[in-house]
Amino acid sequence: MSARTAPTAPVSRRRTAFVAAAVAGVLALSACGWGGSGGDASSGAGFGRSADRIATVPPADRKAAPELSGTTTRGTRLDVADYRGKVVVLNVWSSTCGPCIAETPGLVKVARSSRDKGVRFVGINTRDAETSQATAFEEQHKVPYPSLSDPAGRLLLRFPKGSLNPQTIPSTLVLDRHGRLAARTMGAVDEDTLRKMIAPLVKEK
Known part of the structure; x- marks a missing residue:
């Protein structure tokens, strides 16, 4: 009788585990919150930085x-x-992230008030294994904009190295009208900071 070989894990499962591990490295500064400027891999890469991060x-x-x-x-x-x-x-x-919960009212308010100025909001929901977790969060906080579902963080890995990329949960980035990475803050963003990020880009053509 021939010996049976041990079953191997499906390729998709191994790939998901690899992606999850890679994302954990990208977001290693903090599982949920502000990682501090000392850990910002983009420091010194030609980016300007204001006092409000x-x-x-x-x-x-x-x-x-x-x-x-x-x-x-x-x-x-x-x-x-x-x-x-x-x-x-x-x-x-992420729905289980305390700073994410804290910043959401400001995000919702600015999303609604800036829409007529040509501003659109898109969330990237990550680390929530079930979309029901995310939708429950959106309903509870009356989030008016859509979120891409990215539980394994594959979208986050697409940001080019050395660019303004998300390094913590939460992170907020702003794209200019040409689809280019223009501004970023890491950690919970407050309403005033968010408006400061958006205002100069609204004026650009």
């Missing part, structure tokens, strides 16, 4: 945002590229 890039030095498309927490298709010509606010969040 806003990192900015002048137009000539901005890098294009990666392809950010997929299924939302509500099961619909979304491609951030479809918002070209608008200022786009990207917020990386």
Whole structure:
């Protein structure tokens, strides 16, 4: 009788585990919250930084945002590229993250008040294994904008190295009207800081 070989894990399962481990490394500064400027891998990469932790890039030095498309927490298709010509606010969040909960009222308020100025908000929901966790959060906090479902963090890994990329949960990034990475803050963002990030980009053409 021939010896049986031990079954191997499905390729998809191994791949998911690898991606999850890689994302854990990308977000190693803090599982949920502000990691501090000392751990910012983009420090000294030509970014300006204000006293309120806003990192900015002048137009000539901005890098294009990666392809950010997929299924939302509500099961619909979304491609951030479809918002070209608008200022786009990207917020990386998780339903179990305390700072994410704290910042959401400000995000919701600014999303509603800035829409007529050509600003669109898109969330990137990560680390929530079930979309029901995310949708319950959105309903509880009356979030008016869609979120891409990214439980394993694959979208986060698409951000180019050396660019304004998300390094903590939460992180908030702003794309200019040409789809380029223009501003970022890490950790919970308050309403005033968010408006400061958006205002200069709304004026750009």
